[in-house]
Structures are given as structure tokens and as C-alpha cells.
Amino acid sequence: MQLREESEKEYVNQQFESTLDSVDRAESLIMSAAEAAGFDEDDLHKIGMAARECMVNAVVHGNRYNANKKVHLQVSGGDDYIKILIADQGEGFDIAKLPDPLAEENLLRHSGRGIFLIRAFMDEVDVRPASPHGTEVLLVKKKSVSE
Amino acid sequence: MSVKLNSRQVGDVTVLDLAGRITLGEGSSTMRDALKEVLAQGHNKILLNLSEVSYIDSSGIGELVSAFTTVTNQGGQLKLNGLNKRVKDLLQITKLYTVFEVFDEESTAMRSYK
Numbered sequence: 001m002q003l004r005e006e007s008e009k010e011y012v013n014q015q016f017e018s019t020l021d022s023v024d025r026a027e028s029l030i031m032s033a034a035e036a037a038g039f040d041e042d043d044l045h046k047i048g049m050a051a052r053e054c055m056v057n058a059v060v061h062g063n064r065y066n067a068n069k070k071v072h073l074q075v076s077g078g079d080d081y082i083k084i085l086i087a088d089q090g091e092g093f094d095i096a097k098l099p100d101p102l103a104e105e106n107l108l109r110h111s112g113r114g115i116f117l118i119r120a121f122m123d124e125v126d127v128r129p130a131s132p133h134g135t136e137v138l139l140v141k142k143k144s145v146s147e
Numbered sequence: 148m149s150v151k152l153n154s155r156q157v158g159d160v161t162v163l164d165l166a167g168r169i170t171l172g173e174g175s176s177t178m179r180d181a182l183k184e185v186l187a188q189g190h191n192k193i194l195l196n197l198s199e200v201s202y203i204d205s206s207g208i209g210e211l212v213s214a215f216t217t218v219t220n221q222g223g224q225l226k227l228n229g230l231n232k233r234v235k236d237l238l239q240i241t242k243l244y245t246v247f248e249v250f251d252e253e254s255t256a257m258r259s260y261k
Contacts, residue, residue, distance in 0.1 A: 020172045045233060053205055056171055102242050110213050113205040113241055120240050 005076075008083070011036065012075040016055075018063035018088075023055040026073050030084060033075045037082050039143060046121035047082065047141050053114040054086045054137050062088030062135055080143045081123075087136035095127045150174040150200070152181050160260055161190040162253070166199035169207030178207075182214050191223025192260050196253065198229025203237060215247060224248075228256045 011033035016022035030051040034044050055071065063069035069089040076083050099106050101113045119125050124140035150167040163181055168174055178195075185193060195214070197203075203211070211227070218225035226248040230238070238244040250256035 023171070049202075049204065052170070056204070056206070060171070107242055107246060108212055108216055110209040111205070113208060116241070117205055117237075 008076045008078050010074070010076045012073055014073050016071045016073060018059045018065050018067065018069050018071060020059065022071060023052060023059055026055045027052045029073070030075055033077070034082055037077045039082065039141070043141060043144060050118045050121040050139055051084055051086070053118050054084070054139060057114055058086050058088035061093070062090030064090065082141050084139040085136060087130045087134060089134040092129050092133065092135050150177050152177055154181060154185065157257060160192045160194055160257060161185050162194045162196055164196045164199070168202040169200060169210065170202070170204045171206035175206050175210040178210050178214065182217065186218070186221060191218055191221055193218055193223065193225045194228055194253070194256050195225065196228045197234060200234060201231070203234050208237065208241060208243065211247070212243065224260060226250065226256055226259065228253050
């Protein structure tokens, strides 16, 4: 798993247990990193929300709370962007098969909005198989340009 | 901080005042349990006051949807009051703003119950 380029600053590079407590701790670390990188309050909210959804997916749907499986989090960034890579050790999934949460027949479904919200809040989202197994998700947020 | 919940009766409407974060885990289950209790007591006109809710994740949205369908299926009404801008935005991008009846003032919400 390679995230950081030479010119980038690394904020976080850590493994987490597959627990909801890890989700809270990772969210907090990511928020601190984004704050240190100079993102405004609105973007901080979006980054925090997308990262939390992604961590929940890794812990709950990827690793299924399995104590033997870990979630790897890397956060790095440059002057005007932050990159967050979250990798689980689960079975993987086919993103193309996820139902559209905005379709009329899915509006009242209890779940299935996580990836949609991640995409809504981040500038780039890349979901791909991890090696040797699992899923890794790369999230990129660029700083808003003030008018 | 997770979610805190208080229940009060205003006429025949049960108001659930929620505060904090409605997220996967404790936050979602607190709301689900409270709603179950209210319905078991025979109350089915429910207003969720979210004015002190700072944050809702996709699991929290799922709980709101479940609450709505549960109450509606039992012939009741579940409405929302006092959403902050971010929660409103969340309901808008998930197209749920048109599913729920959403109010800014509790008095207006109260008058809307049949």
C-alpha cells in the first residue's frame, strides 16, 4: 500500500482493531490532520463524515468486527489537499453492484448510503481491491478556493 | 459524545428531544429503543426534535428512515423539527427531505398533526 509521495507530509500511518472505538479514534485523528492541514470548518465536516463512513465500512462490512483483521489508515497531504487511505482485510465487494440509494425503490432502505455520502463529500474516491485481500479506499479532498 | 434523549408529552404528541451525535452504535440504538417504548405505550404521533443534534451519519439516517416507516406502518405520524443546516443538507442530498415532514418551529409542527 503506497500513499505518500516525497513532497507530501504524513499525518497518520496506523493500524486499528476492527471495533467501533477504532472508528471514533480514526475520525478524531483524521480531523486533527485535516485541521492541521488548514481546511475550513465546512470541509472539515465533510472530510470527517466521509472518513467515518469509510472506517465504518472497513470495520463493519469489510472485517466484520473480526479481531484477527485490522484496518490500516494512512493520512498524508500537500499544500492544498489531503489524502486518506483506508484498507481492510475483508472479502472485498463489487462496488458496481451497490444499489443506488437515490432510486425511488431504495429511498426508504435502512442502509446503503455510506459510499454515496463519501462520494458526495470528497473530490476523489477510488475503491479498489487490496493486496493480498480486502478493499482499500483512497479519499482525496482539495481545499476550497475562496472567491 | 453520543446521543442523549428526553421524552415529553405535548397534548397528544410525544416529543423526543435528542442531543449529540446519532451515529452507528449507541447513538442509533438509543433512538430506536426510545421509539419502541413510545409506540408500546400507544403513542403514535411523534415529533423528533433534532435541534441539539450536531451530527448524523448514514447509520443515523437509516434509523430516522426506520423510525419513519415503523410509525407510518402503525398508522402514526413521525415528523422532524429543528434540523441544523448540515443535517438538512444531508437529508436533501439523500432525497429524504421530501419523505419527512420537516419543521423549523415546534409550534408549527404541533399544529400540523391531525
